Amino acid sequence: MSTATREIYWNITGVWVMYALLVPVLGIGAWGLGRRIARWRRGGAAQRFDRPAVRWKRLLDHSLAQRKNPVFHRLLTYGFIILTVATIVVALDADFGTSIMRGRFYLWFQSLIVDVFGALVLVSVGVAAARRYLARPAKLVYTSEATLILAAIFVIALTGFLAEAWRIAATRDPWAAWSPFGSLLGRAFGAVMSVEAMRAAHRGVWWLHLVVSFSFFAWLPYTKMKHVVTSPLNIYTSNLAPIGAALKSVDFEQERLGVRKLEDFTWKDLLDLDACTECGKCTDACPAHAVGKSLSPRDIILQLRDLPEGSDVIRGASAPEPLWECTTCAACVEACPVFIEQMPKIVDMRRHLVMDEAEFPDGMQAAVLSLEKRGHPFSGTQATRLDWAEGLDVQHVSKTQDAELLFWVGCGGALIERNQKVIRATAQLLRKANVKFAVLGREEKCSGDPARRIGNEFLFEMLAKENVANLTKYKVRKVVTPCPHCFNTFKNEYPQYGGMFEVQHHSELLADLVDDGRLAPAPRASVTFHDPCYLGRQNGVYDAPRAVAGASVEMERARNRSFCCGGGGGMSFVDEPADKRVNQERAAEALATGAEVLATSCPFCMTQMQDGINARKGAREMRVMDIAEVLWEANA
Numbered sequence: 001m002s003t004a005t006r007e008i009y010w011n012i013t014g015v016w017v018m019y020a021l022l023v024p025v026l027g028i029g030a031w032g033l034g035r036r037i038a039r040w041r042r043g044g045a046a047q048r049f050d051r052p053a054v055r056w057k058r059l060l061d062h063s064l065a066q067r068k069n070p071v072f073h074r075l076l077t078y079g080f081i082i083l084t085v086a087t088i089v090v091a092l093d094a095d096f097g098t099s100i101m102r103g104r105f106y107l108w109f110q111s112l113i114v115d116v117f118g119a120l121v122l123v124s125v126g127v128a129a130a131r132r133y134l135a136r137p138a139k140l141v142y143t144s145e146a147t148l149i150l151a152a153i154f155v156i157a158l159t160g161f162l163a164e165a166w167r168i169a170a171t172r173d174p175w176a177a178w179s180p181f182g183s184l185l186g187r188a189f190g191a192v193m194s195v196e197a198m199r200a201a202h203r204g205v206w207w208l209h210l211v212v213s214f215s216f217f218a219w220l221p222y223t224k225m226k227h228v229v230t231s232p233l234n235i236y237t238s239n240l241a242p243i244g245a246a247l248k249s250v251d252f253e254q255e256r257l258g259v260r261k262l263e264d265f266t267w268k269d270l271l272d273l274d275a276c277t278e279c280g281k282c283t284d285a286c287p288a289h290a291v292g293k294s295l296s297p298r299d300i301i302l303q304l305r306d307l308p309e310g311s312d313v314i315r316g317a318s319a320p321e322p323l324w325e326c327t328t329c330a331a332c333v334e335a336c337p338v339f340i341e342q343m344p345k346i347v348d349m350r351r352h353l354v355m356d357e358a359e360f361p362d363g364m365q366a367a368v369l370s371l372e373k374r375g376h377p378f379s380g381t382q383a384t385r386l387d388w389a390e391g392l393d394v395q396h397v398s399k400t401q402d403a404e405l406l407f408w409v410g411c412g413g414a415l416i417e418r419n420q421k422v423i424r425a426t427a428q429l430l431r432k433a434n435v436k437f438a439v440l441g442r443e444e445k446c447s448g449d450p451a452r453r454i455g456n457e458f459l460f461e462m463l464a465k466e467n468v469a470n471l472t473k474y475k476v477r478k479v480v481t482p483c484p485h486c487f488n489t490f491k492n493e494y495p496q497y498g499g500m501f502e503v504q505h506h507s508e509l510l511a512d513l514v515d516d517g518r519l520a521p522a523p524r525a526s527v528t529f530h531d532p533c534y535l536g537r538q539n540g541v542y543d544a545p546r547a548v549a550g551a552s553v554e555m556e557r558a559r560n561r562s563f564c565c566g567g568g569g570g571m572s573f574v575d576e577p578a579d580k581r582v583n584q585e586r587a588a589e590a591l592a593t594g595a596e597v598l599a600t601s602c603p604f605c606m607t608q609m610q611d612g613i614n615a616r617k618g619a620r621e622m623r624v625m626d627i628a629e630v631l632w633e634a635n636a
Contacts, residue, residue: 002103004175008094010167011202018210025218032221033229036274039309043267046248048237055236058339063232068281068337072127076153079121080228083160086114111178115164119181121157125150139280141302145223146278152216159209161185166202170195227277231338234275237268238339243330244538245492246344250351250457258351258455262309265345272340273305282332282342287564287582288325295322297332297342304345314349323349324361327582328453328569329533334560347569350455363573364454371459375445376411377573385442388413388420392427395438397474403438405509406476408490410483411446412603418610419603422626426482426506429628432635433518435509437480443470449485452493454570461497464489468499482506482628484535484602485568491539505535507545507601507627514548514631522550522634528595529627530555530586530609531562532602549599549627550634555589563589565612567604587612591620601627 009015049055061067066074089110092098101110129150132140161182168176169186176183189198220226239246248266250257259265282297283289289296303317314320323346332342353359354368367377386394388409397406407430413423430437448463471479479501481487491503513519529551535541542559545551557563566582587609590598598613600606610624 001107004104004106004178005102006106006167006173006175008090008101010171011199012206021210021214025214028218029221032218033226036221036226036230039262040267040270040274042263042309043265043270044263046237046266046268048239048268051240054240055238058238058240059232059236062337062339063235066337068335072124072131075117075120076124076128079117079124079157080153082114082117083121083157086110107175107178111175112180115179115181118157118160122154122161125154125157129154137280139284139298141278141280141298149223149225152212152219155212156209156216159205159212162205163202163209165189166198166205169193170198170202224276224278227275227338230271230275231277234271234338234340237271239341242492242539243333243343244488244534246330246333246341247347247452247493248344249461249496250355252458256352257355257457258353259345259348260312260314260352260356262304262307262311262313264313264352265348269341269345269348272345273301275338275340276301276305277338278302279337281335281337282340285331285335285561287327287329287331287566287585288322290563291580291582291585293322293325293580295325297346300346301340301342314353318346318349320353320359323353324364324574325571326569327533327564327566327571329564330538331533331561331564334537347453347455351457352455354455355458360454361570361574363575364570367450367570367573368454368456368459371446371448371451371456371463375463376415377446377450378411378415381415383415383417383420385409385414385444386439388423389427389439389441392424392431394427394441396441396443397438397476400436400438402436404436405438405478405480405504406471406474407437407439408447408479408481408483408486409439409444410481410486410603412485412607413482414444416603416607419606419626422482422603422606422628425626425632426510426628429510429513429519429632429635433513435513435518440470440474447483447486447489449489450570450573452489453568464494464497464499468494468497471499471501476501478502478504480504480506480509482601482603482626484532484539485604488534488539505539505541505544505601507535507548508541510548510628510631511544519631520635522548522631524550524552526553526594526596527551527599527630528553528555528590528593528597529558530565530590530598530600530605531559532600532605533562533564533568535601536560536562545599545601545627548601549597549625549630551599553593553595555593557589565600565602565605565608567608572604572607581612581615583608583612584615585612587616591616591622595622597623597625597630599625599627599630 089100093101164182165185168183169190280298286297300318304313307317326346328343330343366379370379371377409423413419446463448460452460479490487505514521527549529546529549537560563586564582565586600609613622613624
């Protein structure tokens with residue numbers, strides 16, 4: 001076994017030609033990759049190299065382990081890695097005089113493992129081709145380039161096997177059994193071909209394998225296959241903060257606000273574009289796309305990727321209309337296997353349309369105008385900030401010295417009649433648990449979330465600074481809110497304005513009070529829970545609201561895969577076509593569970609899901625309740 005090896009260039013003459021071809025191959029490939037790097041460098045600054053240990057772990061989990069990719073793609077990747085390592089080993093022995101291809105290593109790795117993984121590459125290409133051209137999922141992009149890539153990989157793997165098979169058969173390789181697939185093919189050839197014919201065939205296919213392989217690697221930086229380089233880079237430099245903290249601040253000293261041209265993006269945004277694998281998972285997860293709207297996160301990324309520098313990214317690629325269909329739910333970001341940040345780019349382009357061009361939907365304009373004049377986005381409401389508290393003797397923060405927390409009600413809770421019942425239930429639960437709390441009452445203003453997601457960063461910053469100053473004035477240390485949008489804003493966005501508060505969503509506080517025995521738990525019942533995007537997917541809070549509501553039935557899409565209610569990103573203020581409403585799609589899914597109660601924990605979700613259930617329920621009855629209302633029924 002210690003003598004096991006093979007002649008590297010058996011049957012091949014003129015090896016110098018290979019080295020001569022290698023020079024232009026490396027030059028062409030390096031030039032293509034260099035062009036992409038130069039393009040990234042023209043983008044703005046982004047800090048993405050902190051916490052290297054966490055980044056390396058994410059890289060291993062999602063680039064090597066590929067947790068978000070199907071099995072055939074993993075096998076294809078592992079096969080290419082193994083074949084590349086094997087080629088490097090051959091080069092080391094042939095060009096640097098090492099003796100790696102010897103003995104057990106040669107037999108176990110260079111023969112057996114390489115042979116098995118080469119066969120897996122062929123199988124994986126077959127599965128990919130069948131999936132693409134027979135099953136034809138709508139989410140995939142069908143291009144001649146994709147076909148050529150699959151064909152090239154297939155030819156590279158097949159010609160490698162053929163060269164191995166003819167070598168084994170012609171030389172009667174004593175170690176043939178260690179290459180099971182190559183030797184099987186070799187025996188078949190040996191039965192019908194002479195040694196001379198096999199030598200000639202081997203020589204021809206060896207050069208074909210070389211030319212196709214070299215051509216493929218020179219071509220790689222100019223195709224979507226560049227993702228084998230860009231995707232790992234993108235994963236390593238991905239956002240480590242919660243998705244809810246993904247939006248960056250705007251420098252108001254810049255000539256242009258938001259993003260209008262490619263160079264207005266950061267270098268990381270531009271790397272995102274080149275990392276796209278065109279898999280379509282983002283579009284497949286997009287709620288707007290699911291109900292027939294024109295928004296496709298993948299298409300926006302690909303259109304931006306293919307634009308020449310200096311192009312108008314809005315009219316030249318994305319077009320304004322799809323940008324205003326985004327609910328900012330971030331399902332696209334969650335679904336992407338290479339951590340592309342689609343939603344923040346959409347908001348960046350919205351910012352330009354809103355702040356520089358003042359072009360955005362009428363409903364959103366009315367919400368922004370109301371925010372500017374009244375401090376809340378509900379222009380038609382007749383309610384006041386304290387209507388919900390009638391008869392509850394709720395204390396203003398200025399009149400109590402021993403409050404444990406500030407109860408931040410939020411505009412959707414205080415000013416929408418249906419949601420006032422949720423706020424009352426929450427306040428009554430806190431009273432029952434002897435939690436001392438206070439409110440801002442008429443001094444409370446919108447957290448600024450709708451303004452920021454619509455694209456008016458200037459208005460958001462004004463509200464943020466005012467709210468932080470107000471809470472600091474009253475020495476607030478802990479904030480609890482039933483609104484996931486306010487929760488996300490306080491937790492992830494206010495710290496950059498000096499707002500360093502302990503922040504809890506009311507589901508987290510109520511779950512703690514139940515665990516401490518200060519409140520009776522809700523009985524496990526026929527309850528299904530709808531995950532608000534800004535609580536679950538964007539901040540990772542999944543278990544607390546389920547525990548509070550005693551939810552026992554899960555919808556098909558739940559937790560990080562949950563389907564949006566359709567109300568985020570300013571969409572609550574837009575009048576949508578009746579046949580393209582996200583809330584009705586989600587309501588149908590809730591009704592399909594057979595549960596008696598649909599529980600949620602967000603004022604926007606409450607409104608959207610109540611409307612959706614009313615539109616879709618038919619004769620079926622289903623109560624829509626906040627988790628606090630469910631818990632209050634068990635404690636009243």
